[in-house]
Amino acid sequence: MPNDTPALLTILGMAFVTYLTRAGGLWLMSFVTPSPRVEAWLRQIPGAVLVAIIAPTVLASSLAETLASLVTVLVAWRTKNVLVAMIVGVAAVWILRHLL
Amino acid sequence: MDKANLTASADTTSKNITFTLSGALLGARRTIPIAISVFAIGLVFGVLARQAKLSILESFLMSGLVFAGASQFVALSLWIAVPLPVITIILTTLVVNLRHLLMGASLRPWFSQLPLSKAYASVFFMVDESWALSMSDFAAGGRDMAFLLGSGITLFVAWVSSAVIGHALGSTIQDPAQWGLDFAFTAVFLALLAGMWKGKSDLLPWAVAAIVAVAAAHWLPGKWYILLGGLAGSVTGAMTNAQ
Numbered sequence: 001m002p003n004d005t006p007a008l009l010t011i012l013g014m015a016f017v018t019y020l021t022r023a024g025g026l027w028l029m030s031f032v033t034p035s036p037r038v039e040a041w042l043r044q045i046p047g048a049v050l051v052a053i054i055a056p057t058v059l060a061s062s063l064a065e066t067l068a069s070l071v072t073v074l075v076a077w078r079t080k081n082v083l084v085a086m087i088v089g090v091a092a093v094w095i096l097r098h099l100l
Numbered sequence: 101m102d103k104a105n106l107t108a109s110a111d112t113t114s115k116n117i118t119f120t121l122s123g124a125l126l127g128a129r130r131t132i133p134i135a136i137s138v139f140a141i142g143l144v145f146g147v148l149a150r151q152a153k154l155s156i157l158e159s160f161l162m163s164g165l166v167f168a169g170a171s172q173f174v175a176l177s178l179w180i181a182v183p184l185p186v187i188t189i190i191l192t193t194l195v196v197n198l199r200h201l202l203m204g205a206s207l208r209p210w211f212s213q214l215p216l217s218k219a220y221a222s223v224f225f226m227v228d229e230s231w232a233l234s235m236s237d238f239a240a241g242g243r244d245m246a247f248l249l250g251s252g253i254t255l256f257v258a259w260v261s262s263a264v265i266g267h268a269l270g271s272t273i274q275d276p277a278q279w280g281l282d283f284a285f286t287a288v289f290l291a292l293l294a295g296m297w298k299g300k301s302d303l304l305p306w307a308v309a310a311i312v313a314v315a316a317a318h319w320l321p322g323k324w325y326i327l328l329g330g331l332a333g334s335v336t337g338a339m340t341n342a343q
Binding site for chain 2: 004006007008009010011012013014015017018019020021022023024025026027028029030034037039040041042043044045046047048049050051052053054055056057058059060065068069072073075076077080081082083085086088089090091092093094097
């Protein structure tokens with residue numbers, strides 16, 4: 001058991017810094033006076049962060065991912081259903097990876 | 101006219117925020133499809149943790165206390181060194197998870213009406229997927245902040261249980277990428293984005309976010325691309341939409 005101390009310390013350290021990142025955004029914003037410009041910025045974050053998360057996979061991995069992304073957006077737009085879009089998207093990427 | 105509408109809606113958005121059990125249950129229900137994919141990825145984490153010589157208890161603790169998939173996989177890739185590079189792993193975890201700062205900042209208007217204890221407890225369970233679902237629900241008019249907590253706890257249960265099961269089962273688990281399951285998160289985020297699209301005013305900020313993210317993913321290690329793309333896109337949007 002004493003040999004496991006570095007591993008436990010590492011896990012606790014990881015947990016600590018990760019919680020800091022989760023609480024830090026809320027905490028830092030308490031020093032920012034709300035203004036129309038700040039609120040306009042906060043409203044833009046969800047879309048921009050989501051685009052940033054997916055952009056490398058959608059645009060710069062392979063043709064299968066790019067085409068499956070197009071299919072997913074079309075299905076989401078037509079059905080307004082996230083679950084259906086997810087299932088069709090996963091099926092599309094699975095088929096396209098085998099075909100391409 | 102756009103500006104008047106935006107400020108009017110901003111005034112109403114931060115009022116009448118609730119935090120109820122039914123809100124949490126709604127968040128949980130909406131999250132179940134994604135939790136299935138999270139469970140599949142968590143199984144892989146458990147398998148890799150076992151290969152990296154983590155005990156089942158350590159795998160359980162890491163998934164339960166850190167609860168941030170990308171940084172946990174990166175940590176496993178560093179875990180093989182002897183002696184264990186404790187500081188390197190902790191600092192790398194910090195950098196990979198810096199994107200949470202932006203996500204937390206975007207929650208501030210919603211949490212400003214609620215006790216701080218609820219806000220700081222809820223963000224422990226905030227991951228990309230639960231945050232994205234919540235922002236999408238709020239954009240559609242939802243006003244119950246417990247949605248975020250219910251969604252997060254659902255993913256937490258899937259993530260922690262799958263880490264333990266994956267560790268116990270070992271290499272009998274197949275790679276989810278073989279079934280296209282690795283694409284599930286991208287598909288969900290695309291579908292949420294399709295619902296968030298408000299019109300041409302989103303085009304420029306989203307294009308900036310995409311270009312900066314692709315460039316950063318190419319040139320920089322880890323997850324810097326999310327923070328940089330998200331910052332560039334949101335600042336662009338704030339400047340073009342506030343005029």
